Amino acid sequence: xxxGIKISQPGFDVKTCDDKDLVMSSKFNLLKTKATGxxxxxxxxxxxxxYVPIFFTTRPFFTATHFSLIGDDFxxxxxxxxxxxxxxxxxxxxYQQAI
Amino acid sequence: xANYGVKVTIDNKDISSTEPRDYVFNxxxxxxxxxxxxxxxxxxxxxxSAGGTATATIAHGLSxxxxxxxxxxxxxxxxxxxxxxxxxxxxxxxxxxVTLDGTSDSLTYVDSTNVKITYSNPTGGALTVKYxxxxxxxxx
Numbered sequence: 336x337x338x339g340i341k342i343s344q345p346g347f348d349v350k351t352c353d354d355k356d357l358v359m360s361s362k363f364n365l366l367k368t369k370a371t372g373x374x375x376x377x378x379x380x381x382x383x384x385x386y387v388p389i390f391f392t393t394r395p396f397f398t399a400t401h402f403s404l405i406g407d408d409f410x411x412x413x414x415x416x417x418x419x420x421x422x423x424x425x426x427x428x429x430y431q432q433a434i
Numbered sequence: 435x436a437n438y439g440v441k442v443t444i445d446n447k448d449i450s451s452t453e454p455r456d457y458v459f460n461x462x463x464x465x466x467x468x469x470x471x472x473x474x475x476x477x478x479x480x481x482x483s484a485g486g487t488a489t490a491t492i493a494h495g496l497s498x499x500x501x502x503x504x505x506x507x508x509x510x511x512x513x514x515x516x517x518x519x520x521x522x523x524x525x526x527x528x529x530x531x532v533t534l535d536g537t538s539d540s541l542t543y544v545d546s547t548n549v550k551i552t553y554s555n556p557t558g559g560a561l562t563v564k565y566x567x568x569x570x571x572x573x574x
Contacts, residue, residue: 339442340459355475359459361442367454367463371572391466391501397539404544405503406518407536427501427572430454430463 367430374424379416387412387434394421466501469571470494477507477566482532482555489541492549494569501570502544504551508532510561519543519551532556532563544569 339361343349347356354360366389374380382388394408395401402425409420412433417426439461443449447456454463470492472478482488494500505515508523509531516523520536532553535541541552549569555561 340440361458363458364444365459365465367457367460367465369454369463371464391503393499393501393544396543398543400499400545401539401543402499402545403540404519404542404549405501407520407540407542425499425501425573427466432455 364431369428369430371427372425374419374422374426376422377419377424379418380426380428381416382412382428384428384430385414386432387414388417389429389431389433390417391427392417392419392424394419394424399423464572467571468568469496469500470567470569472566477564479562479564480551480553482553482561482563484555484557484559487541487552487554488563489550489552490565492551492567492569493547494544494549496569496571496573497546498573499544499546500573502549503568503570504542504549505566506532506534506553507564510563515566530557530561532561 341349341360342358343352344356344358369382390412391405392408392410393402408424410424411418417428441460442458443451443456444458480488480490504519505517507515509527512527514527519542520534520540523531532555535552543550553563
């Protein structure tokens with residue numbers, strides 16, 4: 336499409352640079368945040384969507400100031416909830432269907 | 435949110451839609467932002483000695499614990515990149531691969547200062563491991 340919005344990184348010409356050198360472009364779908372938070376105790380977080388959303392989670396390790404990287408915990412998602420397995424798991428839920 | 439902002443729909447959707455999935459971008463909703471990734475968007479490498487471990491430390495420069503996404507070519511040269519910090523290679527890639535610590539106090543983690551990534555090399559030869567990370571300017 337020949338319309339939209341795009342913003343390049345510093346030092347790149349927005350008219351000619353590669354897509355990878357853009358900060359954003361309306362040509363590509365962006366993850367839109369539905370909800371964020373910390374789940375204590377572990378358990379279900381109702382996301383209010385009608386589909387299984389993309390979600391990111393990060394959980395604390397035994398050393399409470401250390402958190403896992405994305406994908407390194409046992410949180411599961413379905414069309415109603417994401418369900419965390421560890422207390423104080425931080426979550427990010429997006430308006431984007433995963434499955 | 436007040437009645438102002440920027441929004442762009444996907445093709446064939448009307449700009450008056452109230453369904454968030456109909457938008458490529460909508461300033462009414464937040465979005466994760468990449469705060470840091472390897473220089474020149476080129477993967478990093480780390481040498482791991484035979485039977486040893488090696489740790490990469492990345493100062494993220496943020497004032498909070500960020501979300502971090504990591505990809506590693508666990509078996510050098512395989513071309514297979516695995517996501518996460520406690521991942522296990524597919525059986526076809528286990529031979530000749532590094533591993534990551536997945537215990538309750540993992541050696542791969544993020545805190546309010548750094549991302550620490552520790553690889554173990556159970557093989558009999560030194561390995562040079564490729565990895566790539568995205569540090570998001572968001573903290574969940």
